[in-house]
Each structure stands twice: as C-alpha cells, then as structure tokens.
Amino acid sequence: MPHENGKKTGRRPGDSGSKQAITEAARRGFGRLGYDKTTIRAVAEEAGVDPALVLYFFGSKEELFAASITWPFDPSRELPAVIEGGASDAGRRLARLFVKTWDAEEGRNTIVALLRAAMSQERAERQLRTFLETEILGPLVTGLGCDEPELRAGLVAAQLLGLGITRHVLKLEPLASLDAEQVVELVGPALQRSLSHPLPLARR
Amino acid sequence: MPHENGKKTGRRPGDSGSKQAITEAARRGFGRLGYDKTTIRAVAEEAGVDPALVLYFFGSKEELFAASITWPFDPSRELPAVIEGGASDAGRRLARLFVKTWDAEEGRNTIVALLRAAMSQERAERQLRTFLETEILGPLVTGLGCDEPELRAGLVAAQLLGLGITRHVLKLEPLASLDAEQVVELVGPALQRSLSHPLPLARR
Numbered sequence: 001m002p003h004e005n006g007k008k009t010g011r012r013p014g015d016s017g018s019k020q021a022i023t024e025a026a027r028r029g030f031g032r033l034g035y036d037k038t039t040i041r042a043v044a045e046e047a048g049v050d051p052a053l054v055l056y057f058f059g060s061k062e063e064l065f066a067a068s069i070t071w072p073f074d075p076s077r078e079l080p081a082v083i084e085g086g087a088s089d090a091g092r093r094l095a096r097l098f099v100k101t102w103d104a105e106e107g108r109n110t111i112v113a114l115l116r117a118a119m120s121q122e123r124a125e126r127q128l129r130t131f132l133e134t135e136i137l138g139p140l141v142t143g144l145g146c147d148e149p150e151l152r153a154g155l156v157a158a159q160l161l162g163l164g165i166t167r168h169v170l171k172l173e174p175l176a177s178l179d180a181e182q183v184v185e186l187v188g189p190a191l192q193r194s195l196s197h198p199l200p201l202a203r204r
Numbered sequence: 205m206p207h208e209n210g211k212k213t214g215r216r217p218g219d220s221g222s223k224q225a226i227t228e229a230a231r232r233g234f235g236r237l238g239y240d241k242t243t244i245r246a247v248a249e250e251a252g253v254d255p256a257l258v259l260y261f262f263g264s265k266e267e268l269f270a271a272s273i274t275w276p277f278d279p280s281r282e283l284p285a286v287i288e289g290g291a292s293d294a295g296r297r298l299a300r301l302f303v304k305t306w307d308a309e310e311g312r313n314t315i316v317a318l319l320r321a322a323m324s325q326e327r328a329e330r331q332l333r334t335f336l337e338t339e340i341l342g343p344l345v346t347g348l349g350c351d352e353p354e355l356r357a358g359l360v361a362a363q364l365l366g367l368g369i370t371r372h373v374l375k376l377e378p379l380a381s382l383d384a385e386q387v388v389e390l391v392g393p394a395l396q397r398s399l400s401h402p403l404p405l406a407r408r
Contacts, residue, residue, distance in 0.1 A: 034240070034323065034324040036238070036240035036241060036324060037240060037324070112323070115323060115369075116323040116324055118373060118374065119238065119316070119319060119320040119323055119324075119373055120238040120240060120241070120320055120324065125373065125374065128374065129374045129375070129376065132374070132376075133376070137376075150376075150377065150378055151378055151379060151390075153376070154370055154376040154377070154378070154379030154380075155379065155390065155391075157366075157370050157374070157376055158363070158366035158367045158369070158370040158371075158379070158391075159362070159363065159366055160366070161366045161369050161370060162361075162362035162363055162364070162365045162366020162367065162369070163362045163366065165319075165362070165365050165366070165369070166358055166361050166362040166365060167362075169322060169323055169329065170329065170332065170333045170336070170361070170365075171333070172333065172336070172337070172341075172354075172357070172358040172361055173354065173358070174354055174355055174358070175355060175358030175359065175362070176358075185404045186355075186359065186403065186404065187359075187362075189404065190394055190397065190398075193394065194394075199390065200389045200390065200393060
C-alpha cells in the first residue's frame, strides 16, 4: 500500500493514460462497493478499457487493490510535525491529522475501502496491519520515545480506527456530524493518555 | 438482529430441525467468509438441504444474515449488572463484558461477521447501528444517568469497536494476545472517562 504520492511508472510511455484511468476507476469502485463486489470487468468498463488490459497491468484484483488504494496521507511527510511538537501534546496533533484526512471525502472513502477489504480479505488485512505498524504507528511511538511502544501503538490504533468506523461507517450521531476541531478536542486527550500516561498494566 | 436467545419459531413443527441446521450453517459461513462470499447455495449444502428451502424459510441472503447472526450476549440480561454497580466504575465492567464476550471464539466470529457485513452492505450497517443505539448504548448511558448521552454513547462505541477490530481483525500485537483482564485494566479507565468525565467540548 503506497501512500498517495507513491506512483508506479507505466510499462511503456503510451500506457500511462490507461493505467491512470484504471487506477482511478478502481479507487472509486473499491471505495463505493467494497472489495468483494468490485470486479475487474466493472473497473475496466468504467475506465473504458478491455478487462485484459487491467490484468496485463495489475495481474489480479488483489494487486489492483494494493496499487490503487493508497493511504490518504504520506506518513513520512505528515508524522514529523506530530512528533516534533513533543510528546506532551502529540495526542491532539495526531487526532487532527486523522480527523481532517478522514473528513475529506477522498480520505473517508479510502479508509472505508481499506477497512472493508481488511475485513474480507486476508492479504488486505496483512497489508493494512503492516502499513500501520511500519509506516505510522512504529515511527510515531518511536519518534515520541514512548515506553511500551507496541502496546501504546495498539491502543492508539484502536482509538483511531474505532473513531473512523463510528463516524464514517456506522455514522453514530452526534459524533458523525461534529466538525473536525470538536472531534480533536474530544479524542485528543484520550490519545494523549494512550501515548504518554502510565499504563495500568501488570505485564507478564 | 435478535440477541442469542431471540429465537424464531418454525413455520411447521417438522421444519425446526432443518431451519436450525440452516441457521447454524449460515452463522459459520458468515463468520468465516464474510457476508459477500457466503452464498445461499453454500449454506444449503452445508446444512444438507435444498437452496429453495433456505429461501422458503428466510426469503433472501439479507434475511438469512439478519436472522442467523445474533449479538453474542443478551443486553437486557447483561447490561443491568454493568449499570447497577454505579456510574463511577462502569467503564471497567463494560470493558469486561465486551472483552470476555469477544475473546470467546463464537463471540469473536460474530462481531467480525457483523462488522464485515456492516462495512459491505447498507442494511446490515443500519441494523447494527440501530441495535447498538437502542439495545446497548442507549440503555447504558440512560441507565447510568450520563449527561450528553448520545455523544458519550458514540465515544464508547468507537472505543469498543476499535478494540474489537484491533484485537480480532488486524490482530496488532501485543494487544491481540493480552488476556481479558489485562485488556480490561487498559481500556476500562478510558471507557470510564467517556462515560462520566466532563467532556471538553463546546457544543454548538
């Protein structure tokens, strides 16, 4: 799962238009219908190409998903600002990064597509877990110098993913309709606790 | 979505064995494969009946899902104990109820099936939202006498669903392997804050 700037180059210069059209049609399809209901055939049709060309470029639906659905922000560009402000207020900055991204329509569609795929398809689940661990959570808790970094990373992931599902999939009100800064004020302090407060856990 | 004790009666006495077999096959199929990949045909085959009998009893895959996948505990039986202990320690008791349920294999399969279906199918999403709001979250925040009950319900839902996804779908370690009481100690205080601490939110 590359981030949004992770582009692959086409195999031949002349291919790039079709490949781009396929990628965009796939992104819309996966975002709207989910992994299982999005077919190579439908993506090809929306992109105005032959299904065989989709397979020529991407090999399989799994590969197409992996190449077309990208995390809606570039962690290597966005995380330093979360980390550099220091550990004592990182929760609010982390909340803001996720909430603002997901409140933008494209970011919301992407996270829903990623979660949907992760719940129905093992490869997408592994891909999302690895991406979260190595690109977002790992650098975050390491950069902030957290003790028990993996456990804190898991708690942070639970809070952020739960928030995304509650606001953008289940759409529980009033949480779903709050604006971004209100949500940041609500969940920022809870994220802060997961990042820096003593953990009440007697670890084995 | 009935809870586990919500049984429907068969149309004729002689049907109950087949209907029960279909329901159990459907529960296994939805839990293992998710909503989209579970077919009427496969459920019928596993139950040892004709697909037409599945449709005769349930009408559609949507109806079959709604009737076979049940919330893994009966809220009207379990929530009073969470509420009656009083608001000041309800977070830990609520965490225990969910964590223990989801740690049992059947409870885990059920929540994964419900979340999977909610992410791929609008009716399942509405069904899960309505069930959470009216059967679990509403009675909980009302019973505890919370201010801003709907908003607190949303925060609690985000925490619990995020925890379930992180532990049972993405399986982030070490969170996924902690035993139930360790998880209760970790997330109970955070749930407590969502239930009873002042909300830092200037509501419009």
